[in-house]
Amino acid sequence: MMLFSAQRTEKLAFAALWASAAIVVLPVLGIIAVMLYRGASGLSWGLLFGAREGLLPAIVGTVLLVSLTALIAAPLGVAAAVYLNEYARAGPLVRLIRLAIVNLAGVPSVVYGLFGLALFVTLFHFGRSLLAGSCTLALLVLPLIISTSEEALRQVPQGLRHASLGLGASQWQTVRRVVLPNALPGIITGLILSISRAAGETAPILFTAAFYSLTSPLPKSVFDPILVLPYQLFVMATEVPNVPESTKWATALVLVVVVLGINLFAIVLRARLRGSRRW
Amino acid sequence: MFYGDFQAIKEVTIAVPARRITALIGPSGCGKSSFLRCLNRMNDVIEGARVEGDVLLDGRNIYDSRTDVVELRKRVGMVFQRPNPFPVSIYANVAYGPRLHGIPDRSRLDAIVEKSLRAAALWDEVKDKLRQTATELSGGQQQRLCIARVLAVEPEVVLMDEPCSALDPTATFRIEELMTELMADYTIIIVTHNMYQASRVSQFTGFFLLGELIEYDHTPKIFENPQDQRTDDYVRGRFG
Ligand SMILES: Nc1ncnc2c1ncn2[C@@H]1O[C@H](COP(=O)(O)OP(=O)(O)OP(=O)(O)O)[C@@H](O)[C@H]1O
Ligand SMILES: [Mg+2]
Numbered sequence: 249m250m251l252f253s254a255q256r257t258e259k260l261a262f263a264a265l266w267a268s269a270a271i272v273v274l275p276v277l278g279i280i281a282v283m284l285y286r287g288a289s290g291l292s293w294g295l296l297f298g299a300r301e302g303l304l305p306a307i308v309g310t311v312l313l314v315s316l317t318a319l320i321a322a323p324l325g326v327a328a329a330v331y332l333n334e335y336a337r338a339g340p341l342v343r344l345i346r347l348a349i350v351n352l353a354g355v356p357s358v359v360y361g362l363f364g365l366a367l368f369v370t371l372f373h374f375g376r377s378l379l380a381g382s383c384t385l386a387l388l389v390l391p392l393i394i395s396t397s398e399e400a401l402r403q404v405p406q407g408l409r410h411a412s413l414g415l416g417a418s419q420w421q422t423v424r425r426v427v428l429p430n431a432l433p434g435i436i437t438g439l440i441l442s443i444s445r446a447a448g449e450t451a452p453i454l455f456t457a458a459f460y461s462l463t464s465p466l467p468k469s470v471f472d473p474i475l476v477l478p479y480q481l482f483v484m485a486t487e488v489p490n491v492p493e494s495t496k497w498a499t500a501l502v503l504v505v506v507v508l509g510i511n512l513f514a515i516v517l518r519a520r521l522r523g524s525r526r527w
Numbered sequence: 528m529f530y531g532d533f534q535a536i537k538e539v540t541i542a543v544p545a546r547r548i549t550a551l552i553g554p555s556g557c558g559k560s561s562f563l564r565c566l567n568r569m570n571d572v573i574e575g576a577r578v579e580g581d582v583l584l585d586g587r588n589i590y591d592s593r594t595d596v597v598e599l600r601k602r603v604g605m606v607f608q609r610p611n612p613f614p615v616s617i618y619a620n621v622a623y624g625p626r627l628h629g630i631p632d633r634s635r636l637d638a639i640v641e642k643s644l645r646a647a648a649l650w651d652e653v654k655d656k657l658r659q660t661a662t663e664l665s666g667g668q669q670q671r672l673c674i675a676r677v678l679a680v681e682p683e684v685v686l687m688d689e690p691c692s693a694l695d696p697t698a699t700f701r702i703e704e705l706m707t708e709l710m711a712d713y714t715i716i717i718v719t720h721n722m723y724q725a726s727r728v729s730q731f732t733g734f735f736l737l738g739e740l741i742e743y744d745h746t747p748k749i750f751e752n753p754q755d756q757r758t759d760d761y762v763r764g765r766f767g
Pocket of ligand 2: 608688
């Protein structure tokens with residue numbers, strides 16, 4: 249009796265895989281549905297753009313914070329990954345660096361917050377500011393950027409490097425013209441993951457960048473503190489009395505939309521880079 | 528020549544004549560590719576590989592610390608055993624080398640690309656689709672593209688590692704013709720598993736076995752009257 253014929257196992261495997269995918273996706277859809285259901289009534293022109301309690305400055309603050317973080321962390325992280333993967337010869341030093349990176353990725357984000365407070369806010373005199381917050385977040389996402397970039401670089405076939413070097417290209421020319429263009433989609437995917445993680449973090453900016461104010465000014469320079477959505481939500485939910493339930497949900501909804509918006513922007517960017525890979 | 532502790536090539540001494548074709552033959556795994564890589568220092572980029580001894584090019588040791596490796600690889604081009612085109616257009620593949628070495632000018636690039644593709648017997652097949660991605664070509668076409676890519680740099684020595692192993696007889700014939708044409712200007716070293724090819728195109732043949740150069744002589748001598756019993760066995764096909 250063929251209880252498990254190839255066809256049957258195939259069907260079973262398909263069902264199991266489909267179910268896993270569904271289990272992963274359902275909670276996400278559920279969260280969005282609940283937020284829409286409870287927050288939609290709280291969404292209003294006043295909530296978004298109102299002079300008092302409007303979320304606009306916090307949205308702008310979040311976007312600024314994330315952009316500056318990306319600007320600091322992306323070049324550093326990619327450069328470090330290129331060094332580790334393309335230049336460094338395997339040895340104890342490189343092993344130590346990799347070990348450090350793996351461990352840094354596991355440090356809780358509140359520790360980064362305290363470190364940022366000590367280093368950037370106090371020691372470097374950045375104050376509680378956009379710059380200090382971005383530097384702290386950059387430190388937080390660097391390990392992630394380095395390891396995803398390294399993974400993308402490893403995916404580039406060795407034969408391509410050899411072909412380029414064999415044609416008389418220097419190491420740097422090979423990296424710039426062959427390795428990086430081929431690794432770029434993977435690198436950018438890693439950047440997107442890392443940056444969207446940064447966009448939703450609260451703990452690291454708690455002591456380094458965020459403040460809460462009802463007059464909600466926009467920062468005038470990188471040395472000004474900023475309003476940011478996660479912190480706004482945090483304060484609203486825990487410290488300010490009498491905030492209508494629907495306003496909180498609406499704020500959460502806006503936060504998720506902003507993070508998704510940043511991701512979408514990055515994804516479009518990646519698609520365009522892919523399209524133009526004709527060097 | 529070592530990989531870690533494993534010695535892949537043992538004390539090979541060989542004098543390769545300029546503007547001639549030298550064939551290297553031998554059973555799989557005997558170190559032909561490894562030896563070829565010694566000649567343009569491609570072993571430098573292989574983790575764990577180490578070379579001892581000298582390789583002289585025009586009387587200068589390429590393993591001298593003063594050697595500019597990049598310059599050396601421009602002079603000694605290499606076609607790899609496995610075709611490795613860049614995943615970009617056919618045109619960009621061939622133009623890669625010249626662009627690298629500072630030829631930005633479009634019309635000159637166009638001319639170089641056409642000349643190199645013609646030389647590699649690929650022009651007629653791809654002239655209408657130079658913008659197509661090179662990885663969509665067939666395996667044999669890819670290999671000829673790699674040959675064209677090397678020729679575009681105009682090296683003095685061309686190292687070919689089994690360039691015809693993925694080609695049909697017609698393309699193989701074209702490549703052999705090509706080698707004979709190139710002989711006037713280039714020094715060619717070719718690794719091949721095809722005895723007929725070695726005897727047809729080369730003037731000199733070296734027989735490798737387990738990392739040793741067993742015999743090296745004029746091609747007719749190797750094939751008709753070898754000195755070593757093992758060479759005799761191999762070229763007569765009496766060898767594993
Ligand atoms: N990167 C490497 N690391 C370790 N050992 C290697 C490496 N490349 C080759 N070798 C070893 O060196 C020996 C010679 O290999 P090589 O590739 O030079 O043989 P070959 O004569 O070119 O064989 P084929 O005809 O199959 O291409 C083999 O025993 C192989 O296992
Ligand atoms: Mg080989």
